[in-house]
Amino acid sequence: MNPPRPAEPDTRHDLGWTPIAEEAERAARVLHPEANQLPRPHRRRVLTVANQKGGVGKTTSAVNLAAALAVHGLKTLVVDLDPQGNASTALNVDHRSGTPSVYEVLLGEVSLADAAAVSEQSPNLYCVPATIDLAGAEIELVSMSARESRLKEALTSEAIDQIGVDYIFIDCPPSLGLLTVNAMVAAQEVLIPIQCEYYALEGLGQLLSNIDLVQRHLNPELAVSTILLTMYDGRTKLADQVTNEVRNHFGDTVLKTVIPRSVKVSEAPGYGQTVLAYDPGSRGAMSYMDAAREIAERGAKGSS
Template sequence: MSKIIALANQKGGVGKTTSSINLAASLAVLEYRTLLVDADPQANSTSGIGFDPRNIKNSIYECIINDIEPTEAIQKTETPNLDLLPAHIDLVGAEIEMINLNNREYKMKAVLEKIKDQYDFIIIDCSPSLGLITINALTAADSVIIPVQCEYFALEGLGKLLNTIKIVQNRLNPELEIEGILLTMYDVRLRLSNQVVEEVKTHFQELVFETIIQRNTRLSEAPSYGVSVIMHDANCKGAINYLNLAREIVRKNGMVKEVQDVTTAII
């Protein structure tokens, strides 16, 4: 069984790309075959996992627009069990090019259908917008994770995203579920962080993940090295948080299996 999870929030700076990279890497370290799909024209997941978008020949753009086989675009990463379907700047123009295409909302779904049986998890990093590419991702996904930062205006714009999800459920993908609300950038020292946690949990209740992603220096610096935090420093708080999130998702989806020690898996 393959599970496709999109990470979406049209508000920038909520930890969406960081969470996409590190959730995918954590699932891979737990020995689940994982594909990270970069569906953001900024290509931060691509660069954050060690690839220069300027040197990418084939990407998600070519797969959607030119019908390139995804196997011709997928890259192996340095992390065992983790592959990348990269993005580059050309994805900016994809929405305009898709306007007159038949079944334009299903283009990404058609791409992922070709390779989903090769993976246990497919993680999609969505653009910080609610445009056609994000609609494609939500149409292709089984579920969506919504990152919410523990800062001022944490819930700003969330209503619009939830409304978009509802529209996709009604018109395009009735099987789409909310996997969970992920609290990010939590600082235990700040009263505000704790207030946001309480507010989000009160509002969304069981939809909120037990795992909370804390602010962490090693987590912030990992993308500059082109690696996930678990490959950068497996013992840091950020790596532990994302491993716990991966385990929580695995349990929730009934996909638990015996795995080797995480340290051994990384080596």
């Protein structure tokens, strides 16, 4: 008679928490979004994506978060308020001069719905493009009445209802000028991307000071709701130091998800795509999807 075989340890729980299993689960959520719908927010959310420092992943974060929410069932609008038009390029939306754009929206010549174009990357993803005409808009706005509120006047509930979106991301230029002020007056929330690099917090005090000024004088509802750490390089101690410093200072405002430095994320706009469309299984795509899920879950709980 054979001796009884020793009981095998139950490793299913342990296997479920391995990095490879977690990455496979995230990849499945990106590649099969229809099976992983995200919850709708308890109220429509308008987020200004702002940082006056260039090269921090501001536009990249705006378009990829918007795309991640859109492919997972939430109607999302990106308002490209940067004269460079990089968000329009990444979403492959026409932004040649003469195209109905955010410039005409600010002047009151075109409605939000007429300027919004559907991105080919998702039927849930819309973009109000920026054309080269926007470059002179700050000078033109100076002489206008209610110059700080032109975008807010365009983003009325009735105008947004025509498109029927759950989320609006306003991509700002890398400055603290009149266009950025318009974005802050029109929004309830500010999302600040911060790169995990040296000088990450340089200039952040000025941005927070401007947000406080807008809150006190123009938009009492405005608040910094979300901070996203970008360009994380796990090979460096500096990235961890910056991450810890930002988390210690801003607490739960910082998303748990960190966006890694990624070649795929950088390449995608050159093909007129977000990283979710360009390489949905990449680390960059999965990270933006995880960040979007955090944002959606916060919004559904009303903790935005």
